[in-house]
Amino acid sequence: MDSKLAPNLATTLEQYLASEMEQHAIPGLGVTIARDGHILHVSGYGLANVEHNVRATPDTLFHSGSTGKMFTAAAVLMLIQDGRIGLDHLLKRYIPEGPESWNEITISQLLSMTSGLGNFAESFAPMPIRDKIVPINQWQDHSDEQLIALAALSPLLFAPGESYAYSNIGYVLTGLIIARICGKPYYEFLRERLFQPIGMASAREASWFDIVPNRAAGHSLRNDRLHNNQWTAPTLLRTGDGGLYFSPRDIAHWFVELDSPRMFNPDSIERMFEPALMRDGRPAFNGYALGWQNSEARGHRKIRHGGTWDGFRAEFIRFPTQRLSVAVLANLEQAQVARIGQEIAGLVEPAVAAYQPIAETNPGATQRDDDLLRAIAARRASRDAFSEKAWQEWSHNWFEQALGETETDLAAVPLELVDHVGDGAAYKRRYRLPTGRYHMHWMVQRAADGRVTEMRFHME
Template sequence: MNNNSKKRTFVSSMPLLLASLVWATVSHAEPAFQKASEVDDTMRSLMSQQNIPGAVVTILKDGKPLYTAAYGISNLETKTPATTATVFQSGSVGKMFTSSAIMLLVQDGKIKLDDPIAPFFPEVKGVWDGITIRQVMLQRSGIRDYEEFNSIDIKQNYSDEQLIGLLSSKALDFPPGTQYRYSNSGYIALGILIKRASGKFYGDLLQERLFSQCNMKTAQVNVLKSIIPNRAAGYVSNEGPLENPGPVAQTLSETADGSLLLTINDLAAWDACLSNNKPLTRESVATEWEVPLMPDGTQPVTGYGTGWRNNVVNGHRVIDHSGSFQGFRAHYARFENGLSVALLTNLESARGSYIVRRVAGIIEPGLLPLEKEIAGSAAETQKTKSAIIALMNGSNDPLLGSDIHKVFDNKHVEEIESSFIKVTPDTNLVQVNEEKDNSVTLRTYKATGKKVNYINAEFADNKIVGLKFSAE
């Protein structure tokens, strides 16, 4: 039997293994958390369905822990159990900390959000003129995401100057401030800007000004060669057996787009800091969560603040961010009723947002993901899908309202298709909710392809007059 077949045999036993291994701890729960078994059952089921080796979750209310639990395996080769002390990678959840480092410098008076970034990057003089710090934080700078071009070798180390040279080698996607486009490159640049504005590596600034102040005892920037007690191993899967991720060089493992090491207790401590407005002021946090209008006065297609998403889910406001990198998936969400849920896993393709909402829905059922198809809606849904495809292609359809093309011009279509699933004839679209508000009918659709998104369609006089897209 070859090594590959051994690997397949081992992985196929994972659901049974996960179902039998659960470690749970309750943190400061008074009275005892009454829904612990329901959370455990949900986590076990979802981990089995998604073949997730290990995960940890914490549930908090107004910054105080209700329940914290660990499940499964942190390292498949050593069969080490996951615990609440297991160290995972943050992925892009780290962007909220980069944003917070910027806000600390703003509080210090060292920079202003509307300062231009060009003076901090003299090595690319003239290339990033007109871009402000705020625009980079809001993902409205136009700096192209490095994942869209192949000039960066993730196995190679780069100096700050080399990285900036590579990131600035491509033309801007759009004039600064005019559109939204998610860009890891922008946050890498912010990390270097923090160093040049403060004289400190962004990770050192976070350690001194945020992690230590918030009692985040384990939080740190990833250093590959360091011995990190309880460090988990990350895994990837391409619809096959689990594998170790490919190598990434040290300098690209510590960039400010999301390269932190965290335990679930670190995220619980972070939640408490946010609830207590320290060390960030209430005004700084409000700025991070704000989603300003676009320059033309329109709402942005994507509810993205500075390092945080800000959206409405099932009528409930949620401030959150997800992240995936090097075999890990993380998600942290704060809901408007004071409930927070954080999740860390060691499978890059885990559906972090979905798992968090399933757990949150145990506490508040209104937060559960909408999934069940409305009976008898399939035929009308097919017509809606055809209309959405036509709209995205700039074509007409009998179901489209007369003014909707004015809103969904080429710019907005580009924003949607860069952030969400592109609706095609192969997309599985099902209607999962319907509400009426006077003469307007709001229908919610779940769109499933390579990823899962939701589409809220407003109908008036049997015509689509509005569309809103949101992540799972």
């Protein structure tokens, strides 16, 4: 453990993490805390490998999952600084063999999830295309050309720029674009231009075949029993949508770079975190930027991204006003690292403390909001339940965007009241929705006439 936390805070943190790991059967964790350009805490907890009883350390390597997207986006920003690509450049400028449906897609739309591209369906044998979703066999290795061909089969969910949908395909293609520009895989470009210069000494592409010192093993829970994660073909471990290994110590240096950049100019850092806008001028419902999502906690801006792959989970959180960054890496697919990361941030900075369930003071209000949530989940929300402004905002795809981000059916999710202002007809309430590996937070504000004037969903 490398820690500059006050002794009592370090003890509280260790006790909290020990309790979480025991309660949720998490084999191992990596934790990084940085503030104002300084590393406060880097540590490993539990086991990196259960079979061999190997302890997790600050140098244990975990799989990035989709947190790797921020590095793919960072590579594009570095190429922009080099004058080799532009966010407004068209996808087909770099992959001209793509279908006509890609003609209007820009690099910015690939990175901000507004391209209209979606995701592959994970399969373990050849399967037909169903419900307009293209399957990809996780047990089959793929060439770059095969990945492009599969992506080309995927129909657009909407016209480029018209809406938002989380898209791994967009980042797979971005990784291939970087390779075509640089003449080397995107992760080699990152290693040379970012990882090595800023001190991310062990960060690298994921690999089944290489001997990788300090690599953790991924795990999953099945029927409450711990298992090794299933095998995945080598190519699909290291694509641009999230194919990296890194340690808690590596991420500490990444956070320092974001606070005190040496490889990026200020415009690039600002662009990295600024929510992208759809064609109608509205941001996506979760404020997706370039490999980061914008959220809030207790009124403070929160920038985050999570990841899941190969039996690992990862969560990166930044509170720019507080200059505080937290990362949690886990080698268990079901670990609720977003919730853990928020709890850690609150231990360090009480102003952003995690929301906790509070006593109900107005059961009728909760029932009214519960009915609204069920109506939204059933896609039958009434226009009369919203003010004109709120309805115009949400009826243009935001309902679908919110539902698309959940891991479970919102119709079956209980509401946990965590904050409220006002107990009359006019009020502002916040609920926590347990939706699988994440908690989603729902803020709903009503006027005196009972209509919704503002509503937001945020990932914890």
